[in-house]
Amino acid sequence: MEVVIVPDATAGGSLIADALAALVRRKPDALLGVATGSTPLPIYEALAAQVASGAVDASRVRVCQLDEYVGLPAGHPESYRSVVLREVVEPLGIDKGSFLGPDGSADDIPAACTAYDEALRAAGGVDLQILGIGTDGHIGFNEPCSSLASRTRIKTLTRQTREDNARFFDSLDEVPHHVITQGIGTILEARHLVLLATGAGKAHAVAQAVEGPVAAVVPASALQLHPHATVVVDEAAASELKLADYFRATYAAKPEWQGL
Numbered sequence: 001m002e003v004v005i006v007p008d009a010t011a012g013g014s015l016i017a018d019a020l021a022a023l024v025r026r027k028p029d030a031l032l033g034v035a036t037g038s039t040p041l042p043i044y045e046a047l048a049a050q051v052a053s054g055a056v057d058a059s060r061v062r063v064c065q066l067d068e069y070v071g072l073p074a075g076h077p078e079s080y081r082s083v084v085l086r087e088v089v090e091p092l093g094i095d096k097g098s099f100l101g102p103d104g105s106a107d108d109i110p111a112a113c114t115a116y117d118e119a120l121r122a123a124g125g126v127d128l129q130i131l132g133i134g135t136d137g138h139i140g141f142n143e144p145c146s147s148l149a150s151r152t153r154i155k156t157l158t159r160q161t162r163e164d165n166a167r168f169f170d171s172l173d174e175v176p177h178h179v180i181t182q183g184i185g186t187i188l189e190a191r192h193l194v195l196l197a198t199g200a201g202k203a204h205a206v207a208q209a210v211e212g213p214v215a216a217v218v219p220a221s222a223l224q225l226h227p228h229a230t231v232v233v234d235e236a237a238a239s240e241l242k243l244a245d246y247f248r249a250t251y252a253a254k255p256e257w258q259g260l
């Protein structure tokens, strides 16, 4: 995997937005997999600025969710469908009909999970999947010890993840216990994985994912199995990487035309 160390979250957002803009110019109807949470917001803001300035036209882009809470009422502002509509689909001028996501309020959740995996395949697969990382090493909501071959399914959130996400709700009690998440096997089918991590709170998880062994106990370590995975980290999130200087030197020597 390629590890790119940037000064701060804004620089990481711009770098990844540039890669997305290049993808959209190459493939105007690219299927873009989007993560929610705080980390990717600078990416969406930077890309929205490029759309607003006319530098890129994202109107034909298709978007798909990485995960969704189970049990939140339709239209709840913190459902990931609402978040992706608000933070990605509307600012980028994407057609709402081109937006795929799992149905977290389905009566038959296992059937909804299978249907979502099938919908992703029918759409031709994800061109670029944006990922964040949990403090416990999760990607999507594949919590520690998720199978590295897992498909989209229902998962139970760890207490740590519910506490981390409580800031989006009025209290910890309101954070759902269950989610539908793309499985690790599903995520690995995307053609390019781009993980952004910022802040010292992610440093340990990043070091384990990048420099530790591939292990289900650190779900993000599965990126090591992907032929095109990029990990973009700010200085704080890179602070526990033993190979940080090597990663800096490698990226500095990379020809600019190669992109991410």
Ligand code: F6R
Binding pocket: 034, 035, 036, 037, 038, 039, 040, 066, 067, 131, 132, 133, 134, 135, 138, 139, 140, 141
């Ligand atoms: C969200 C998701 C999660 C988050 C992770 C980090 O769709 O899949 O894996 O990316 O929990 O969240 P933040 O960015 O809020 O620290």
